[in-house]
Amino acid sequence: MNFRIGHSTDIHRLVDNRDLILGGVKIDHEKGLLGHSDADALLHAITEAIIGALGKGDIGTHFPDTSSEFKDVDSKILLKNTMKLMIDEGYRINNIDSTIFAERPKMKPHIESMKQVITELLQIPLNDLNIKATRGEKLGFIGNEEGIACEAVVLLIKK
Template identity: 50%
Template sequence: MRVGLGFDVHRFIKGRPLVLGGVEIPSDVGLDGHSDADVLLHAVMDALLGAAALGDIGDHFPDTDEQFRGVSSVVLLRRVIQLIGERGYRVGNVDVMILAEFPKISPYKHRMIELLAHELSVRIEDVSIKATTMEKMGFIGRREGIAVEAIVLLVDRVN
């Protein structure tokens, strides 16, 4: 078994879709980034890569590479899952914490869980997504962006 921890943060920006956990959320702001800036999937990818000692998403999908501009983070996640498999691992479970004042996560959480379970080839019961506010403190509390922490368990493919 191997455990990985991931963290990511993106600021809000006008004129972009808000994508979180592979789900587009209606909003007048999105997240700033080179890809679709899906902060949730970025944190999960970093956790996966860390658990397998494969670096981080910047190593594999640098923001200096134009092929990744605007790309769906689901596409990037699929490549990370492929790398994990090549190392002989599969996902056991994933636990995610979203830190955000906005948007309200609960209406979209089940779709995010379903998407992650499907992409990670695990049961819905193996994916946890939680959210908390920052009680109006700091950049998150001022609604300037979103942060996400993720932890994953990798197990040998033979289990």
């Protein structure tokens, strides 16, 4: 069997007048993430982890933030396009483990909704995706509520 592992981290700054979207879910919060697209750091980390596992560069290579095509794009579209690339390369997802680093808002109430969205997009069982969340404990840019970071690790298997 041929296995490939990918890892990625994505970070976005929290700003006023933006929606907070993580894992494809809009979360009620006074600030949102700044980015060229919808700035969904969790979907970006998962997308880039898949790209990395395939040895195909990074998210910016495939979806450059200099392109008007991707301005304000829904990150679910980026993940769908990456899934097509993965399938074309002959791989499938074995499992994904991810972490959201955010001081506020609390992520626990939103994790099941995120899992539903992501597993539906990737056409994988719920137990093949894990999403955890942790706080910054008032330390650094996460603890000071200046930004949110997400990490993802994916294991791909050759079909």
